[in-house]
Amino acid sequence: MQHVALADRPDELHDPQTFITKYVWSQDHKVIAIQYGSTAIFVGLIALVLSGLMRLQLGFPDTFDFIDPNSYLQFVTMHGMIMVIYLLTALLLGGFGNYLIPLMCGARDMVFPFMNMLSYWVYLLSVIILLASFFVPGGPTGAGWTLYPPQAILDGTPGYDWGIILMLVSLAVFIVAFTMGGLNYVTTVLQARTHGMTLMRMPLSVWGIFVATILGILAFPALLVSAIMMLLDKTLHTSFFMPAVVSLGENLSYEGGSPILFQHLFWFFGHPEVYIVALPAFGMVSDVLSVHARKNIFGYRMMVWAIVIIGALSFVVWAHHMYVSGMHPAFGFFFATTTLIIAVPTAIKVYNWVLTLWRGNIHLTVPMLFAIGFIFTFTHGGLTGLFLGNVTIDLPLSDTYFVVAHFHMVMGVSPIMVLFAAIYHWFPLMTGKMFDERLGKWHFWCTFLGTYAIYLPMHYLGFLGVPRRYFAMGTTDFIPESAQSLNAGITVAALLVGLSQLIFLYNIFKTLRSGEKSPRNPWGAASLEWQTADVPPHHGNWGKELPQVHRWAYDYSVPGAAEDFIPQNHPVTEDEQTEGH
């Protein structure tokens, strides 16, 4: 029996009438996507400024009075948390998930638009709570984005009072928002696809977002519960995570809790979180590569299964973040093994991206440049991950700049590369206008080369033993002075990369104001989102009739076809059938 989606019921699909219902309290997934996206980019810019401040301190110590050790720690924490949660998770799932799922699956909207709208407003609330912590007594928390107790809530850590409370509350609120959106994404993919759109015909973008959302739905509970317990430890002086502590010569009232429990819970969330940002990126980059190489994605089925397998495995590797916590060596062995097993499906994906390019008709457009940049940065970050996944190699490298370099390459820069690729790629669809290619290329080369200028030297600093989360290196025997000049160089590169993002913002705003109209389907993409009744699509997406899907999303350069791509909603011709498609 077929069940009717809410958005398919004419009486439920309220056509927004006023400005407010159209653009503010909108239930349209495309508007919600743009609200999510712009809020995320806004907080992301704050995190970017914070990283610039940190780099200033590291590159030129004793120069800037307004950065002291406490504020440095606060910058580190807020930078890390904003980047991972409030920028990447929100932009990839709340932004692109919202925009692409209904359009690519051929639905009129998410299955439960009202809750989808609430999801955005609750997310905005969590952002406001987070930013409020800059203005409370003591400032934001400086516990590091991992928020490890006991130090996170004890005197001596900056922001141990209001800062940490607001951080935990904000995270809890974010999780509520994510769950409301996430339930929508998953259910829409499963139940609201159009005729002919089987799961195995969905574009990989949808697969990546879909599996990532499931990961979020199963992983965020661990963060929610640990946030609740830490809040209770902080406010009611329970001892879930707090052992007996002597602080400044004073016996605190805590006793008998388990700080290691927090680490386990945090990373049970934290590792899948890496894939929550990676899988949507994997999916979207596959689509961008295929479109701009005019060639079908290599090994579509393998790509889908790799996404699913990586998602499943990501729940059994979390303790590779805890090799130095003193756990039993047998656990270290177990988690090192599972970690290295994940490398297999991941490597398959990388091979398939490269093989998609091989003998393709590569158009070096701006989205394509970013997508190819991603293959580099991701491979690079993945290879250093193999080092850190092994217990014996991780022990000396743990908590050094090698780790900082690794995770920035693999989960900082790489998803950002894909985000830029995706923004440039779908910008004509979202706005109907074409951005300035030349500025886009400048933006790419500054970002891509700058990234390497920042993070390659950091690997070397890590080998020297320079520890992470340090305000200044001070005078240490084992770190040569040349490390400081390297740090200054990194800072210059980081500031240039930060500034080059202005090119991007300028390009966006300029195009929005006075950009030229884009052709309907400028890249010649076959997937459904470009086949809407209007471009940019209107409320309800498809006009009177839902599209009928006849093929997968990757029919590029099909021999004998009239054009070099065949949209998903074009019927299979007789010639094709005889060829056995």
Add this chain to the structure above:
Amino acid sequence: MSIETDKNATYTEPGVAGVVSDWAADKQAFDMPWGKLMMWIFLLSDTFIFSVFLTSYMTVRISATDAWPNASEVFALEIAGVHLPLLLIAIMTFILITSSGTMAMAVNCAYRGDKKKAVTFIVLTALFGASFVGMQAFEWTKLITEEGIRPWGNPLGAAQFGSSFFMITGFHGLHVTGGVIYLLWVARRVSTGYYDGKGLEIVEIAGLYWHFVDLVWVFIFAFFYLW
């Protein structure tokens, strides 16, 4: 609005490939309204929340340095001079399980089209739920005022006893309270005819939530009161 099914779609591949293509079905993967699937997925997420709560409880119970209080004595009632361990909690559990029964009746009536009876059973379920919360409030009061148990410590032994008890039963109690409100809201909408012509699946969806909250209670009961 009529919905056509793809009549040409045949899935006859044997083995694993067949299973995959069945699941990859056209339009919808599960034969149920989206609301029901959404509730299932939410409950899956909620299962993880409660599992993490209970795992954490077990961990701190092991890491606690003081002795763990004897649950069956803490939760005993003294009635007419007779000492009855776990009496209140037995009654609470019984009530909650009964309410699952009335909820099932409500679903049955709804699908048979008997709106009146369905509403009656939903309201009855909500009343059972409310009385459960009432008794929980009584139990909390007794623990706090008579036994001196606080989240941060208690005279009987490990502080984690009170912390995890209040946290976990409190979180579950919030679920029950939320469920009562949800049920009353559904009952109202059913009786005012909001769902006429759309089907009464909502009753089953609310029922799923309610049964889940019951099931979780059985685990909390086992781990907290019987261990």
